[in-house]
Amino acid sequence: xxxxxLGKDLLGLEELSAEQIxxxxxxxxxxKEISERTIKKVPALxxxxxxxxxxxxxxxxxxxxxxxxxxxxxxxxxxxxxxxxVSKGETLVDTARNLEAMRIDxxxxxxxxxxxxxxxxxxxxxKVVNAGDGTHxxxxxxxxxxxxxxxxxxxxxxxxxxxxxxxxxxRVARSNLWGLKKLGAEVAVCxxxxxxxxxxxxxxxxVFDRIEAAIEWAEALNILRLQLERMQGGYIPSLREYNxxxxxxxxxLERAPRDIVIMHPGPMNRGVEIDSDVADGxxxxxxxxxxxxxxxxxxxxxxxxxxxxxxxxxxxx
Amino acid sequence: xxxxxxxxxxxxxxxxxxxxxxxxxxxAERIAAYIDEREGVRVERAALDITLYRxxxxxxxxxxxxxxxxxxxxxxxxxxxxxxxxxxxxxxxxAAMDELADFGRPxxxxxxxxxxxxxxxxxIHADIVGKVVQAASHLRVDVLxxxxxxxxxxxxxxxEEEG
Numbered sequence: 343x344x345x346x347x348l349g350k351d352l353l354g355l356e357e358l359s360a361e362q363i364x365x366x367x368x369x370x371x372x373x374k375e376i377s378e379r380t381i382k383k384v385p386a387l388x389x390x391x392x393x394x395x396x397x398x399x400x401x402x403x404x405x406x407x408x409x410x411x412x413x414x415x416x417x418x419x420x421x422x423x424x425x426x427x428v429s430k431g432e433t434l435v436d437t438a439r440n441l442e443a444m445r446i447d448x449x450x451x452x453x454x455x456x457x458x459x460x461x462x463x464x465x466x467x468x469k470v471v472n473a474g475d476g477t478h479x480x481x482x483x484x485x486x487x488x489x490x491x492x493x494x495x496x497x498x499x500x501x502x503x504x505x506x507x508x509x510x511x512x513r514v515a516r517s518n519l520w521g522l523k524k525l526g527a528e529v530a531v532c533x534x535x536x537x538x539x540x541x542x543x544x545x546x547x548x549v550f551d552r553i554e555a556a557i558e559w560a561e562a563l564n565i566l567r568l569q570l571e572r573m574q575g576g577y578i579p580s581l582r583e584y585n586x587x588x589x590x591x592x593x594x595l596e597r598a599p600r601d602i603v604i605m606h607p608g609p610m611n612r613g614v615e616i617d618s619d620v621a622d623g624x625x626x627x628x629x630x631x632x633x634x635x636x637x638x639x640x641x642x643x644x645x646x647x648x649x650x651x652x653x654x655x656x657x658x659x
Numbered sequence: 660x661x662x663x664x665x666x667x668x669x670x671x672x673x674x675x676x677x678x679x680x681x682x683x684x685x686x687a688e689r690i691a692a693y694i695d696e697r698e699g700v701r702v703e704r705a706a707l708d709i710t711l712y713r714x715x716x717x718x719x720x721x722x723x724x725x726x727x728x729x730x731x732x733x734x735x736x737x738x739x740x741x742x743x744x745x746x747x748x749x750x751x752x753x754a755a756m757d758e759l760a761d762f763g764r765p766x767x768x769x770x771x772x773x774x775x776x777x778x779x780x781x782x783i784h785a786d787i788v789g790k791v792v793q794a795a796s797h798l799r800v801d802v803l804x805x806x807x808x809x810x811x812x813x814x815x816x817x818x819e820e821e822g
Contacts, residue, residue: 372708372727380732381761384711414711644711644725 348645351463351470354479355520363524367489370634370641376413377636387416387647392448393441396473397423397434400452402608402632403473403483407450410639416448434458438466448646451475456513469646477511483607484517486638488525490631491562494603499526504556507566507588507615508537510577514607515566519547532556533566533588536577553588557595562603565590565616581614591617601625608632660771661693663787667769668738671700675734679743679755680708680726685804686773687742705730707741712754734763740787744802746772749783774813776800 348362355363376384392411396404404420411418421437423429428437438449448469451459456476463470474480488498495501503522509515509531522529523546530548531538532555542549550556556563568584578584595602604616604626612618621628668674671694678687684706691702708726731737741755752770759768771787776794792815794800799818805811 369725372725375728376711379761380763383761385757386711386713 348642350646351459351472352481352642352646353459353463353470353472355481355484355517355524356479358481358520358524360524360526363485363488363521366485366638366641366645367492369645370485370489370637373640373644374633374637376640377409377633382413383415384413385415386644387411387414390416390448390647391446392416392418392450392643393446394418394420394450394473395437395441396421396452397428397458398452398454398474400473402635403452403480406632406635407471407473407482407639409636410643413636414640414643416643419446434462435465438462438468442466442468448643471642471646474513476513477516478513479517479520480513480607481517482635482639482642483514484521485642486631486635487514487518487564487605487607488521489634489638490605490627491527491603493630493634494627495561497526498522500528501562502528502530502560503562503564504530504532504550504560505564505566506532506553506556506590508568508577509533509542509566510537510539511569512566514564518564519545530556530559534578534584553590554594554597557590557598557602560602561600562605563590564605564607567607567609568611568615570611581611585614589613589615589617590620592619592623595620595623595625603627605631660773660787660789661690661697664690664740664769664771665694665698667786668767671698671702673736673738673766674740675703675705675731675737676740676742677705677707677730677755677759679741679751680706680710680728681807682802682804683707683741683743685806686744686802687740690742690771703731707755707758709751709754709758712758714750714754728758730759730762732762734759734765736764736766739765739768741768741770742772743770744773744804745800746770746775746783746785746788747778747800749779749781752783753781773802774800 394407408418446468450471450473452473453475456478458475459470459472472481491498505515505518530550532550532553604620606616606628610616610621676687676691678684687704691704694702706729708728710725769786772785773789775785775788775791794815797818798815801814803810803812
């Protein structure tokens with residue numbers, strides 16, 4: 343069996359085919375078992391050096407990548423913008439080229455600027471994994487959301503998923519949109535118009551202005567974090583107001599015609615976009631998402647590490 | 660082969676049959692079912708996928724999706740029989756033994772294969788062999804199993820041009 347192979351980098355779900363997305367999900371499934379073992383380690387990436395280059399704060403994603411790398415036996419180095427030469431004004435490319443001169447194989451990058459991962463990938467030979475770039479994409483989060491939904495639903499074709507909240511600033515939303523549509527799910531968004539992209543109507547997704555309507559329609563809600571640090575623009579009147587109109591509460595869910603799978607990429611603002619009894623409720627898969635995150639990142643690293651593309655091409659012919 | 664397994668370990672105590680994905684899993688199941696019937700016991704079965712323990716990740720290019728490994732949490736003091744369809748270079752068995760070592764310290768590991776086709780690249784020998792076939796390196800030996808292939812048998816075919 344010859345599978346489709348990923349390219350040099352993983353920058354976003356927009357440029358992946360449905361087949362490539364399925365390959366990653368299918369690879370992640372069996373990798374989950376490794377994290378259940380007493381010795382949580384396999385030698386697949388032994389001798390490979392991976393740099394985690396994080397220019398933005400991150401707990402979950404950075405630690406999840408680090409677990410994934412260590413469980414595949416890669417050697418890892420963490421570089422944060424504070425405490426490195428980045429704070430002396432070194433440019434992104436110079437930082438990466440210097441790292442590359444120390445012979446690394448892969449860079450996992452989180453950066454505040456949209457397109458930073460692509461910019462880097464075009465300029466260094468090492469493989470690049472996008473761990474979130476500005477408001478563009480966060481592909482491994484999108485993939486772990488897809489895996490979590492697939493664990494629940496099996497095939498995603500025709501399943502109704504609504505992405506709720508701050509879609510405008512959300513790279514998670516964008517990666518989810520691409521991924522869900524490629525796997526044939528029906529996608530909707532719900533949030534205040536000030537937090538939806540202008541061209542949202544042209545993206546082929548349904549738009550709900552009321553959370554009650556979204557809850558009535560959806561089989562799963564992916565509730566985004568209200569990004570307080572990007573909120574200088576006066577997008578919403580107040581947090582209390584947001585919770586009153588768009589908050590996912592138990593009372594609202596109890597009126598739904600079916601049980602709804604509840605997802606949130608974290609970190610949660612409890613009492614703002616999601617209430618505690620929903621986040622901790624019986625239909626919440628929020629912690630499953632975190633567990634799946636490690637497996638998805640292992641799958642991505644493993645697939646990127648193996649097989650040179652020219653061999654893949656040759657084998658296809 | 661089932662009888663030989665029981666004979667090798669003088670019984671079925673602590674025995675576990677570990678099939679290597681994919682066809683080894685089916686073969687292990689069949690051998691285990693045979694032992695169950697003959698000995699009136701229930702022999703433990705497990706599956707092992709060695710993809711992540713291979714020594715050729717950087718060179719093989721496209722590869723099948725990683726299969727499922729399902730082993731008990733500890734193999735300490737167990738009598739393990741690795742079951743596979745074809746024994747060739749021995750590299751798969753090397754990888755399987757490395758992986759088993761991460762699950763504990765079995766009291767003994769044995770190897771049972773349906774076909775030994777020669778051509779070893781490592782110092783590895785099977786304890787139980789269904790059939791020995793001397794196949795030259797340009798030939799491929801395939802075991803067909805009805806659950807996966809729709810028919811049963813062992814076929815020797817010319818290796819497809821690779822690369």
